[in-house]
Amino acid sequence: xxxxxxxxxxxxxxxxxxxxxxxxxxxxxxxxxxxxxxxxxxxxxxxxxxxxxxxxxxxxxxxxxxxxxxxxxxxxxxxxxxxxxxxxxxxxxxxxxxxxxxxxxxxxxxxxxxxxxxxxxxxxxxxxxxxxxxxxxxxxxxxxxxxxxxxxxxxxxxxxxxxxxxxxxxxxxxxxxxxxxxxxxxxxxxxxxxxxxxxxxxxxxxxxxxxxxxxxxxxxxxxxxxxxxxxxxxxxxxxxxxxxxxxxxxxxxxxxxxxxxxxxxxxxxxxxxxxxxxxxxx
Amino acid sequence: xxxxxxxxxxxxxxxxxxxxxxxxxxxxxxxxxxxxxxxxxxxxxxxxxxxxxxxxxxxxxxxxxxxxxxxxxxxxxxxxxxxxxxxxxxxxxxxxxxxxxxxxxxxxxxxxxxxxxxxxxxxxxxxxxxxxxxxxxxxxxxxxxxxxxxxxxxxxxxxxxxxxxxxxxxxxxxxxxxxxxxxxxxxxxxxxxxxxxxxxxxxxxxxxxxxxxxxxxxxxxxxxxxxxxxxxxxxxxxxxxxxxxxxxxxxxxxxxxxxxxxxxxxxxxxxxxxxxxxxxxxxxxxxxxxxxxxxxxxxxxxxxxxxxxxxxxxxxxxxxxxxxxxxxxxxxxxxxxxxxxxxxxxxxxxxxxxxxxxxxxxxxxxxxxxxxxxxxxxxxxxxxxxxxxxxxxxxxxxxxxxxxxxxxxxxxxxxxxxxxxxxxxxxxx
Ligand SMILES: Nc1ncnc2c1ncn2[C@@H]1O[C@H](COP(=O)(O)OP(=O)(O)OP(=O)(O)O)[C@@H](O)[C@H]1O
Ligand SMILES: [Mg+2]
Numbered sequence: 001x002x003x004x005x006x007x008x009x010x011x012x013x014x015x016x017x018x019x020x021x022x023x024x025x026x027x028x029x030x031x032x033x034x035x036x037x038x039x040x041x042x043x044x045x046x047x048x049x050x051x052x053x054x055x056x057x058x059x060x061x062x063x064x065x066x067x068x069x070x071x072x073x074x075x076x077x078x079x080x081x082x083x084x085x086x087x088x089x090x091x092x093x094x095x096x097x098x099x100x101x102x103x104x105x106x107x108x109x110x111x112x113x114x115x116x117x118x119x120x121x122x123x124x125x126x127x128x129x130x131x132x133x134x135x136x137x138x139x140x141x142x143x144x145x146x147x148x149x150x151x152x153x154x155x156x157x158x159x160x161x162x163x164x165x166x167x168x169x170x171x172x173x174x175x176x177x178x179x180x181x182x183x184x185x186x187x188x189x190x191x192x193x194x195x196x197x198x199x200x201x202x203x204x205x206x207x208x209x210x211x212x213x214x215x216x217x218x219x220x221x222x223x224x225x226x227x228x229x230x231x232x233x234x235x236x237x238x239x240x241x242x243x244x245x246x247x248x249x250x251x252x253x254x255x256x257x258x259x260x261x262x263x264x265x266x267x268x269x270x271x272x273x274x275x276x277x278x279x280x281x282x
Numbered sequence: 283x284x285x286x287x288x289x290x291x292x293x294x295x296x297x298x299x300x301x302x303x304x305x306x307x308x309x310x311x312x313x314x315x316x317x318x319x320x321x322x323x324x325x326x327x328x329x330x331x332x333x334x335x336x337x338x339x340x341x342x343x344x345x346x347x348x349x350x351x352x353x354x355x356x357x358x359x360x361x362x363x364x365x366x367x368x369x370x371x372x373x374x375x376x377x378x379x380x381x382x383x384x385x386x387x388x389x390x391x392x393x394x395x396x397x398x399x400x401x402x403x404x405x406x407x408x409x410x411x412x413x414x415x416x417x418x419x420x421x422x423x424x425x426x427x428x429x430x431x432x433x434x435x436x437x438x439x440x441x442x443x444x445x446x447x448x449x450x451x452x453x454x455x456x457x458x459x460x461x462x463x464x465x466x467x468x469x470x471x472x473x474x475x476x477x478x479x480x481x482x483x484x485x486x487x488x489x490x491x492x493x494x495x496x497x498x499x500x501x502x503x504x505x506x507x508x509x510x511x512x513x514x515x516x517x518x519x520x521x522x523x524x525x526x527x528x529x530x531x532x533x534x535x536x537x538x539x540x541x542x543x544x545x546x547x548x549x550x551x552x553x554x555x556x557x558x559x560x561x562x563x564x565x566x567x568x569x570x571x572x573x574x575x576x577x578x579x580x581x582x583x584x585x586x587x588x589x590x591x592x593x594x595x596x597x598x599x600x601x602x603x604x605x606x607x608x609x610x611x612x613x614x615x616x617x618x619x620x621x622x623x624x625x626x627x628x629x630x631x632x633x634x635x636x637x638x639x640x641x642x643x644x645x646x647x648x649x650x651x652x653x654x655x656x657x658x659x660x661x662x663x664x665x666x667x668x669x670x671x672x673x674x675x676x677x678x679x680x681x682x683x684x685x686x687x688x689x690x691x692x693x694x695x696x697x698x699x700x701x702x703x704x705x706x707x708x709x710x711x
Contacts, residue, residue: 048554049553049554050550050553050554066554069556069557069558070556072554072555072556073556075554077550077551077554079547079550079551081547082546082547083546083547083548083550083551084546084548085297085301085548086546087300087301087304087305088297088300088301092297092300096293096297097551097555099289099290099293100290100293100294100552100555100556100557101555101556102286102289102290102556104289144551
């Protein structure tokens with residue numbers, strides 16, 4: 001559905017994207033996980049034709065570059081910064097973006113209703129968008145990307161500032177899109193989100209894909225072995241082992257243990273392993 | 283353009299007009315402010331007060347008391363504003379449009395007007411601009427009335443009547459005999475007896491020549507083409523000024539709205555839609571054009587309905603309004619793409635528009651500007667805008683005369699549009 005090949009982009013002397021290649025298929029959610037300034041948004045902007053890559057190519061569904069307006073019919077974009085008209089109501093915003101995408105008449109009305117309920121804003125449809133709460137705006141921002149039911153969705157941190165309940169609802173909806181055979185690129189720096197909904201995750205730093213695969217693949221390839229932590233005689237002992245259960249039974253056979261726990265790798269550990277830095281400052 | 287594309291462009295424009303309708307500040311600067319300007323300065327420059335008073339210059343070449351009486355009678359007319367001058371100067375004043383008409387009282391008027399029912403009638407000359415036929419007829423009527431009044435006065439002063447009758451009898455005695463002369467002689471004789479018998483009474487004799495075919499006054503009317511008409515009221519120039527301010531307000535409002543779309547990210551959404559950047563600009567331009575047209579229609583309508591703004595032709599006025607709108611849509615576009623932030627665009631917009639408006643006649647009416655300033659003002663599209671609107675109203679431009687301001691406006695507009703489209707399509711993000 002979307003193929004990025006060896007993309008490069010620099011702003012003045014600063015390299016934002018440095019030879020990035022990715023592929024996203026229908027029915028798949030691809031996560032772009034990386035810290036601030038990793039180049040995620042820049043990648044998205046090139047993928048939707050907002051920016052011309054210095055090098056490399058973008059292809060959407062075999063139809064070529066999204067610089068071509070016809071190709072952009074397939075796209076739905078939820079930008080990282082809210083992109084709404086504050087003076088228009090949610091309903092007016094959605095109707096306008098639907099029209100711009102070529103919808104009209106009944107089809108438009110139905111999709112606007114769908115998008116309003118997607119954003120759970122049906123009861124706020126006639127308020128000014130500028131008067132909505134931050135989380136509601138975020139939901140509307142996402143709904144505006146979906147109003148025309150695009151085949152390829154690019155969602156740039158769609159859950160920033162959304163409360164846990166709404167966040168869960170949004171994540172569930174994104175998962176539904178996958179089952180409707182849409183292709184989704186999901187940008188985030190929340191590991192939990194990436195771990196929960198993404199079929200594959202690309203770990204991005206300094207404009208490069210450092211690792212790409214399913215969660216299990218990433219953990220097993222880059223997470224290192226689990227750590228068995230054992231407490232006995234008031235001291236803590238850390239044992240890195242591929243087989244924590246076997247190791248524990250061996251220790252138990254040798255003597256008494258006050259407590260134990262197994263630390264398994266998560267995406268944070270993967271990131272640490274790959275870059276020597278933590279994904280987020282604590 | 284395909285149907286779906288033009289639908290999308292209309293959707294863009296409709297969205298912008300809706301946003302405009304919810305933006306009180308822009309709305310005020312586009313509509314409220316210009317109307318206030320037009321009315322305030324219109325009244326300050328004495329707009330309403332002078333309305334209806336026709337400026338007339340009087341040339342008294344006769345110098346008799348009869349002529350002086352006529353002049354003072356004209357001065358007493360509330361519909362006229364009388365000044366005096368020499369014959370050459372008077373003609374020049376009419377030609378320059380500073381006076382609507384010149385009334386010349388030639389030598390011999392006094393003498394002719396004291397001759398009753400015989401001889402050549404008293405003669406006045408009237409020079410009027412052919413475009414002001416209504417005023418010309420009105421002045422001719424006032425002159426006839428004044429002449430009649432003079433004659434009536436003649437009879438209310440027995441001493442004057444006696445002198446006049448004696449002179450006329452003397453004239454007739456000296457002339458060749460004839461049937462009409464005899465009748466007049468008989469009448470004058472009886473009149474003489476009547477005046478002697480009833481001093482101080484108003485005889486109210488038929489003051490027209492009656493069946494005798496004699497005319498008391500002859501007005502020789504000449505056309506003097508007005509080469510430089512002036513406004514007939516201050517509103518004639520404060521409305522075009524107000525319109526231009528409104529147009530500037532709308533254009534800057536739209537320039538800012540395009541920048542806001544960029545900074546608020548909605549432009550990003552539009553640019554990832556199937557619309558091309560050209561479509562986005564077209565939508566913005568269309569909305570701006572419609573908003574400016576509405577401002578123009580409202581102010582011109584108001585001016586025409588209540589403040590005596592008279593288009594020479596509605597088609598010409600529409601052409602002027604469209605040219606002004608085109609010009610300022612182009613300027614809006616250029617400012618919008620040059621300013622990257624709201625502050626930059628707002629600052630840039632006013633920095634450009636203020637001097638253009640000041641020198642272009644937005645403050646000081648073009649026709650009172652000193653000539654050096656009129657030359658400087660040529661660089662300002664505001665000047666050409668005002669000139670086009672004035673040309674289609676009180677200046678009464680011919681189509682050929684309109685060509686220059688309209689051409690300049692459309693060219694500036696296209697240049698701005700071209701620049702806007704080039705920069706906007708070329709620019710990133
Ligand atoms: N328009 C721009 N001009 C100059 N530099 C830019 C521009 N856009 C991005 N950059 C730079 O490119 C790099 C990547 O930025 P980008 O926005 O792609 O990061 P990101 O991964 O989306 O970060 P975040 O998680 O904070 O959104 C950063 O160093 C940023 O400063
Ligand atoms: Mg980003």
